[in-house]
Amino acid sequence: xxxxNVNFVEAALKEYYFSNFELIHVPSRTSExxxxxxxxxxxxTRHLTxxxxxxxxxxLMTQVPSDVYCSNACYSFPNLPMSEKDWKEADLIFDIDxxxxxxxxxKDHTCFKCNSxxxxxxxxxxxVKCNSDKFDIISVTCQNCISEAKKExxxxxxxxxxxxxxxxEKIQVYFSGNEGFHVNITNSDYQILDSRERADLxxxxxxxxxxxxxxxxxxxxxxxxSFPDIGERGWxxxxxxxxxxSKSKRPKIIQEILSGxxxxxxxxxxxxxxxxxxxxDPKVTMDVHRIFRLGGSINSxxxxxxxxxxxxxNFDPFSDACLLGDEKVEILANCPxxxxxKNKKYGPYVDETISVPKHTAVYMICKGxxxxxx
Amino acid sequence: MLQLGIKELAKxxxxxxxxxxxxxxxxxxxxxxxxxxxxxxxxxxxxxxxxTTGQIYGGDVxxxxxxxxxxxxxxxxxxxxxxxxxxxxFSLAEARRxxxxxxxxxxxxxxxxxxxxxxxxxxxxxxxxxxxxxxLFSVRVEMEDDRLKIHIADYLKRAAHFNEREWKLVNRRVxxxxxxxxxxxxxxxxxxELDVYINxxxxxxxxxxxxxxxxxxxxxxVLLAKKxxxxxxxxxxxxxxxxxxxxxxxxxxxxxxxGRFMLATYLLAKGQTIEQIAPLFKNAPxxxxxxxxxxxxxxxxxxxxxxxxxxxxxxxxxxxxxxxxIPECDGIINPVQFGTRRKTNA
Numbered sequence: 001x002x003x004x005n006v007n008f009v010e011a012a013l014k015e016y017y018f019s020n021f022e023l024i025h026v027p028s029r030t031s032e033x034x035x036x037x038x039x040x041x042x043x044x045t046r047h048l049t050x051x052x053x054x055x056x057x058x059x060l061m062t063q064v065p066s067d068v069y070c071s072n073a074c075y076s077f078p079n080l081p082m083s084e085k086d087w088k089e090a091d092l093i094f095d096i097d098x099x100x101x102x103x104x105x106x107k108d109h110t111c112f113k114c115n116s117x118x119x120x121x122x123x124x125x126x127x128v129k130c131n132s133d134k135f136d137i138i139s140v141t142c143q144n145c146i147s148e149a150k151k152e153x154x155x156x157x158x159x160x161x162x163x164x165x166x167x168x169e170k171i172q173v174y175f176s177g178n179e180g181f182h183v184n185i186t187n188s189d190y191q192i193l194d195s196r197e198r199a200d201l202x203x204x205x206x207x208x209x210x211x212x213x214x215x216x217x218x219x220x221x222x223x224x225x226s227f228p229d230i231g232e233r234g235w236x237x238x239x240x241x242x243x244x245x246s247k248s249k250r251p252k253i254i255q256e257i258l259s260g261x262x263x264x265x266x267x268x269x270x271x272x273x274x275x276x277x278x279x280x281d282p283k284v285t286m287d288v289h290r291i292f293r294l295g296g297s298i299n300s301x302x303x304x305x306x307x308x309x310x311x312x313x314n315f316d317p318f319s320d321a322c323l324l325g326d327e328k329v330e331i332l333a334n335c336p337x338x339x340x341x342k343n344k345k346y347g348p349y350v351d352e353t354i355s356v357p358k359h360t361a362v363y364m365i366c367k368g369x370x371x372x373x374x
Numbered sequence: 375m376l377q378l379g380i381k382e383l384a385k386x387x388x389x390x391x392x393x394x395x396x397x398x399x400x401x402x403x404x405x406x407x408x409x410x411x412x413x414x415x416x417x418x419x420x421x422x423x424x425x426t427t428g429q430i431y432g433g434d435v436x437x438x439x440x441x442x443x444x445x446x447x448x449x450x451x452x453x454x455x456x457x458x459x460x461x462x463x464f465s466l467a468e469a470r471r472x473x474x475x476x477x478x479x480x481x482x483x484x485x486x487x488x489x490x491x492x493x494x495x496x497x498x499x500x501x502x503x504x505x506x507x508x509x510l511f512s513v514r515v516e517m518e519d520d521r522l523k524i525h526i527a528d529y530l531k532r533a534a535h536f537n538e539r540e541w542k543l544v545n546r547r548v549x550x551x552x553x554x555x556x557x558x559x560x561x562x563x564x565x566x567e568l569d570v571y572i573n574x575x576x577x578x579x580x581x582x583x584x585x586x587x588x589x590x591x592x593x594x595x596v597l598l599a600k601k602x603x604x605x606x607x608x609x610x611x612x613x614x615x616x617x618x619x620x621x622x623x624x625x626x627x628x629x630x631x632x633g634r635f636m637l638a639t640y641l642l643a644k645g646q647t648i649e650q651i652a653p654l655f656k657n658a659p660x661x662x663x664x665x666x667x668x669x670x671x672x673x674x675x676x677x678x679x680x681x682x683x684x685x686x687x688x689x690x691x692x693x694x695x696x697x698x699x700i701p702e703c704d705g706i707i708n709p710v711q712f713g714t715r716r717k718t719n720a
Binding site: 163165193196197199201203204208209210211236282283286 | 525526527530531533534535539540542543544545546547548549550551632681687689690692693694
């Protein structure tokens, strides 16, 4: 990021942190956690320990990090190198990102920044200015992305509470600060699972790797008795609901499945991953050494806050997580796509100097869609 | 702590209580030098021989003293021979034997009391199975109607390390925090731990001297061990996941970080150098020669903390949508094993 942009965004972040200490806290078992942070145009500083909120706030004020992270794991020696930390256990974490949902709307709010001349393009074939074919993908989020991501969060919570019997009070849902949600579960029976075990749990949640036999279809000797009922608990019940729709249709559809054969049913199950499976990022869940964005901190990909969603249904990230100041700032915008923040629509802009609230200026600069005006 | 009767101890002679039993009976190594013990030594030797052939020693729990002593003497013979292959085979076979009894006990839980009486399965058999699974392996087996169930976390701790798809949690009956399993499946879950437990028991035994009457059979065991050797045939074909990754890069498409990591670790494991691997990434949309070289060196362990990374398992690659398994992949758990058929003559 250009230096003048860094100075402007850092000032905005410092002001935010100074006036919002009540939003940013160290997690439980603080002394067993590893902390880390990043500054703009700089690498990651990690393997840090922080004692309490006061030390955390001091770090925010003195370092003005672009991003702040804390481990989901607890260690005996969190500040030592990874191989010497002595891993004890880790909170279960889930990442649901609108980018992974492959929604139709994405093409309407995605553009491409040329790696050579930095100009923004609507297409990723060839740069209109310099003919280069190497681009960074830039996307903003729309209301549809958020509502689809919320649906995934609700599906996830249903599985966590019903199948895994995790108490709802232990489940915290955060807006990630960019294009999705983070779900964090502390102090559950699943804390002790290692990476591979979490990978299998992820597959369960994603309805990944399900065999036709699990739902009553085998290569030979099929029996109608082994098909699931809509009233069953767990995946059998959810899959039955998806496949049969209603009880009355069950016999007819079983007949169709049996005549369709094993392979056809297997393909059907593969497709069902995208409808009834929860589209989490399994790499996040299976990583037991990750340092994960700290709640209340700003996400430097957007300038929005990672913030706890107490009422997911009515949560609007474009207002509720947009917490930087609203005094007017002049920026040079190069933004072929449009977006909304705090109920106001912005863009598209072509090399235009515009005056926008500070939160919008930071959002566009962080996204690479604008620069601070000279 | 377990409290078992002598018949139960004959089923599970590897338990710590065997030590108490020997003390109560007043057995010691000096006594075993007496030629009268020859038949028990032969039984112990036979127990090892059965184990080395991959079969399961049947035994006779109606004669519990002989069962327990032949197990103890088998361990003395093995310790005296000092060959780890034999120890491993013996502990595995003894684990399989114990599994049968554990399964019988758990199975009996599901039967009603009248059937139990007909089968002459005693309450003690049920309780010892439950307690062994719980005390040794911390798995609490519960009953619901006539179904056995264990906690999901206990299940994942074990089953997630199996490779067969039917063990994936998604292919299990999961309800309200529990996984429902048959007695056979529960015992299968703790098989490895049982084997490790028995092996660790053998390791921990210290023998002060070898009685004269043991020497001949110890010699036989050393000769027997020489028969075990392994031949590995390697083919040079790439597995489909690696072929796919190379094709994606060839087309100039973006291969995710996890895919690049898989490709690099695989090729390094197959003996390729960083200089040979780096050009493969040239077509990547975000190719940077310096960064590619740095990352390859890091993965190879030639820079940074000298940690050499291994190729991810097939299971992990499946989770990352990088697996494109073909029938030839059957039986492997890591791409580096592709094309390798392990053949043993033992």
